[in-house]
Amino acid sequence: MLEVGFFSAPALLIYCAFVLLPVVLAAFYSFWNWNGLGPLERFIGFENYTRLLSDPVFHTAVKNNFFIVIASLVVQGPIAILIALLLNRRLRFRGLFRALVFVPYVLAEVMAGLAWRIILPSPNPPAVLGPFDTWLEAIGLGDLRQAWLADQTIVMWTIFGILTWKYIGFAIILMLAGLSGMPEELTEAAAIDGAGWWKTQWYVTLPLLGPTIRIWAFLSIIGSLQLFDMVWIVTGGGPLHASSTMATYMVEFGRNTQQIGFGSAVAVVLFIISLVIALVYQRFALRRDLQGSITSGVK
Amino acid sequence: MARNRKVAAAASVAAMALLVGACAGNGGTGTTDPTTPASTDTASETGAPVEPVTLTWWHNGTGEPLKSFWEGVADEFEAANEGVTVEVQAFQNEDLQRTLIPNALNAGGDAAPDLFMVWAEGEIKAQVEAGFLKDLSGLTEVVESVGGSGTGWNVDGKQYGIPYRYGIEGLWYNKDLFAQAGVTDLPTTFSEFDEVITKLDNAGVTPIGVGGGDGWPAAHWWYQFAIKSCSADALSTAASTLDFSDPCFVTAGENLMNWIDQFEGDLPFQANPSGTPAQSVPASSAGLLANSQTSMELMGTWHRGEVAKLVPGAPADNPPAPEWLGWFPVPDIEGAAGAPGAALGSGDAWGVYVDAPDAALDLLTYISSVDVQTRFAATGEIPTVAGAEAGITDPVLKQIADGTVNASLVVTWLDTQYGPVVGKAMNDAIVNLLFGSGTAAQVPEAMNQAAATL
Numbered sequence: 001m002l003e004v005g006f007f008s009a010p011a012l013l014i015y016c017a018f019v020l021l022p023v024v025l026a027a028f029y030s031f032w033n034w035n036g037l038g039p040l041e042r043f044i045g046f047e048n049y050t051r052l053l054s055d056p057v058f059h060t061a062v063k064n065n066f067f068i069v070i071a072s073l074v075v076q077g078p079i080a081i082l083i084a085l086l087l088n089r090r091l092r093f094r095g096l097f098r099a100l101v102f103v104p105y106v107l108a109e110v111m112a113g114l115a116w117r118i119i120l121p122s123p124n125p126p127a128v129l130g131p132f133d134t135w136l137e138a139i140g141l142g143d144l145r146q147a148w149l150a151d152q153t154i155v156m157w158t159i160f161g162i163l164t165w166k167y168i169g170f171a172i173i174l175m176l177a178g179l180s181g182m183p184e185e186l187t188e189a190a191a192i193d194g195a196g197w198w199k200t201q202w203y204v205t206l207p208l209l210g211p212t213i214r215i216w217a218f219l220s221i222i223g224s225l226q227l228f229d230m231v232w233i234v235t236g237g238g239p240l241h242a243s244s245t246m247a248t249y250m251v252e253f254g255r256n257t258q259q260i261g262f263g264s265a266v267a268v269v270l271f272i273i274s275l276v277i278a279l280v281y282q283r284f285a286l287r288r289d290l291q292g293s294i295t296s297g298v299k
Numbered sequence: 300m301a302r303n304r305k306v307a308a309a310a311s312v313a314a315m316a317l318l319v320g321a322c323a324g325n326g327g328t329g330t331t332d333p334t335t336p337a338s339t340d341t342a343s344e345t346g347a348p349v350e351p352v353t354l355t356w357w358h359n360g361t362g363e364p365l366k367s368f369w370e371g372v373a374d375e376f377e378a379a380n381e382g383v384t385v386e387v388q389a390f391q392n393e394d395l396q397r398t399l400i401p402n403a404l405n406a407g408g409d410a411a412p413d414l415f416m417v418w419a420e421g422e423i424k425a426q427v428e429a430g431f432l433k434d435l436s437g438l439t440e441v442v443e444s445v446g447g448s449g450t451g452w453n454v455d456g457k458q459y460g461i462p463y464r465y466g467i468e469g470l471w472y473n474k475d476l477f478a479q480a481g482v483t484d485l486p487t488t489f490s491e492f493d494e495v496i497t498k499l500d501n502a503g504v505t506p507i508g509v510g511g512g513d514g515w516p517a518a519h520w521w522y523q524f525a526i527k528s529c530s531a532d533a534l535s536t537a538a539s540t541l542d543f544s545d546p547c548f549v550t551a552g553e554n555l556m557n558w559i560d561q562f563e564g565d566l567p568f569q570a571n572p573s574g575t576p577a578q579s580v581p582a583s584s585a586g587l588l589a590n591s592q593t594s595m596e597l598m599g600t601w602h603r604g605e606v607a608k609l610v611p612g613a614p615a616d617n618p619p620a621p622e623w624l625g626w627f628p629v630p631d632i633e634g635a636a637g638a639p640g641a642a643l644g645s646g647d648a649w650g651v652y653v654d655a656p657d658a659a660l661d662l663l664t665y666i667s668s669v670d671v672q673t674r675f676a677a678t679g680e681i682p683t684v685a686g687a688e689a690g691i692t693d694p695v696l697k698q699i700a701d702g703t704v705n706a707s708l709v710v711t712w713l714d715t716q717y718g719p720v721v722g723k724a725m726n727d728a729i730v731n732l733l734f735g736s737g738t739a740a741q742v743p744e745a746m747n748q749a750a751a752t753l
Contacts, residue, residue, distance in 0.1 A: 033752075036401045038429030051752065114580075121582040124505060124592040125570055130582060150512075150574020238512045239573035240735045241727075255397055257719040258425070259752075 023271060030265035035258045048265035057253075058266075061237075061244040062273075064156055068224040068245075071160050072167075073217055080168055080216070081209070084175030085201055098176070105169035113233030116162050120148040120234075149235050152242035159231055159243055166230065167223070171216050178212030179205065211289040218281055225274045246270045352658045353384045357399070357415040359392040359647075363616055364678045376665050383658050396422075404431040404652070413659040417460045417650035419451030419711050420538070421718025426650070432459045433651040438660060441667045445683040448703075451711045452648045461667055465646030466600035466681040467628070467703045468519065475623045476504050476594040485627045489558065492630045496567045499594050506567045508593035510577025510584035515714060517572065517733050518726040519597055519643065521742065522713045523629050524558075525551040527637040531708055538716050541750040543743035547636065552732055552739025554632070559733070569593050573734035578605050585609055589621070597629065599644070600681050600699055620679075626695045628702050640707035645715055646683065717746070724749030 030049070033042040052058055087098055104112065122130040125145070129137065133145045148158045182205065190200045228247035231237060237244040237252055244252070247270065254263015356373065360366050366389050373385040390399055396418065403411045404426065417423045417432070426432050436442065436458045442449060445462055452460030477495075480502035486492040496506040510516035526534065529547035537543050565572055569587060576583045585602065587593040589609035596602065607618040631639050649666065651659050665671060672682040676690030681700050691697050703709065714722030728745035731737030 035425055037404065037425055037431065117576075118580050118582070121571070121574065123582045123587055123590065128590075128592060147571045147574060150571030152573075155574075235574075236512065236576070238514075240731060253723070256393070257723045258397065258401070259720060262752075 026264040026267045032261040034261040036260040048262045057241045061246050061249040072220045080171035084172050088179045102169040104166045109229040155243045174216045178209045351382045355412040356387040357412040361389040411652045413655035420716045427454045448683045460648035460650045462646045462648040462683045465683045467642040467644030468599040469628045472595045474625045486630045489632045505569045505593045508584040508587040508596045509568045511572040513577040514726040516577045518729040521729040524555040526641045526710045527632045527635040543746045548743035638708045642706035644709045645711045721749045
């Protein structure tokens, strides 16, 4: 018992000071009208919450978060699995390809965001095009040219495209790790039984990859719900709040307008949404995967 | 994010400073405070042992030449005041104002900086109400030397901030493109302005750039129409009561939209105005002007530096302002209710922490001396202290300084004036009016709603 206390105390202390305490403080502040200066004087109950939940901009933000959650699962997942299956075969330059897909993930978020902010917009279309539109023209796809970051109807798709470019490498690496742990005997056995490459993947590889996919999906969902940096750098939540997320909303309307009480209410709502989704996901999707790691032994 | 210090400025308020004849300043106690002579060490003069003092000084001049300039000023002050150490630090503007200063002031004691940048009106008011700022009214000479520009930092008759840069906004323009389009005379009324816009458009030049993506640059167009649609009385009443039911606030939006709707498509602005950021990147509105893609932009005094940075091939350190860059005041609207010659402007000021040692006041007095302010002006800034304007070398800045003095009325940026909450609601509603589905009536409506949450 002493050892347990000795080894877990530092971690517990840090966890309490930097996770639990801020959560509790945010919940506390969210009931006050407070600009962050001076003492708390004006208790307003749930007013910050009612204001937040009736704000159409916040509705857009929540919708945008869930758009990214779903689009990531539906689009990034399958692409990542396909590329991982491909890169898992014996290919020339396999190492090089693996490195290439992983490069965007290694880039700092702010650098990547700034790069896109410079590449995507066209300064004075159609006379002066940005690098991306110029490239589209050059390969004969000039008709696809868009106001990538300025059009309210497509800006979230642009953001999603950038996020896919940035994070697909991480998904692929995870899948490759899952694949490399798979015993070759199983695929050999399938081949001997007459299964083709596709059938082998579908009936043997994919089911075995299940735990990896579920963990990746979990990370992707949580990341999408808390999406902040890329959006903040690339669009700042604009135009006209069309690309706001819950986190950018919190910074824009909480910190930047010095409404710390209101911003705390946003933080609490974001926390509750993430927590509920995480718990439900763990309870239903990850239950089997986590069994060995959480329970004390095999029953 | 990377929005820079000028965004800050956009936050400014509604001080109506009658700058003409403002040299008399705002009163004060009438006697010189004996504790405030700059750069003299009273302790060593009397032979008493020198008690070491460390002053912390926070500002937003993260780039050159300002960073080295303030460090140099701190060194000079240390050299002249035995036992005083000045720790001068530069921080990114939004972090400084929105995170570092509020946290440090709340923590108090040694954590709080002794001397730091403060924004005007609604912004400084919050800090004064929380009891964090020292009343500087005793620095009579300093307060008088900045004249009417200090009004925005006067709360309930007491002076809490001493401005060190101050100027009005106007239209920055490309002289070459104007010449190319055959524009020979600069417009002084809005109908002449319309003719210029049409001429530029006919010559294939985009008339005006606007960084609508950041909100405030677009909102400034509405502010201009507001100070020209509302009387000085209506503006000051709204600023003190935060009640925007005066019909002139609706008229301002209607006049603005009437003006814009006479042009086709995105005109008079560039394509995709609502998705264009204001600064830092080539496709920003500052970048468009710097790259001769647009011919005008409504901006404050800082724009000279912002454009200079983005001119193709500009050096990273101290890029010179391009020769083609000119400036003229925003034209008057004929027949409008507001004061003719009214202008929007503001600046940045120094505030002193309530428990700061007296040496901080000496430092502030030194920074506000004609000598330091004159050298400050020479770095490409518009100073506030009477006499320091001699240091302005750039003809365009000289023009702005003159325009500031000659304006019949200087109204602080409306968002700074009304404070961050109402300011944000106002700017969002204006962007929605300009580029979304908003109406003129929704702007004051949103402002009233935001004021109700305060």
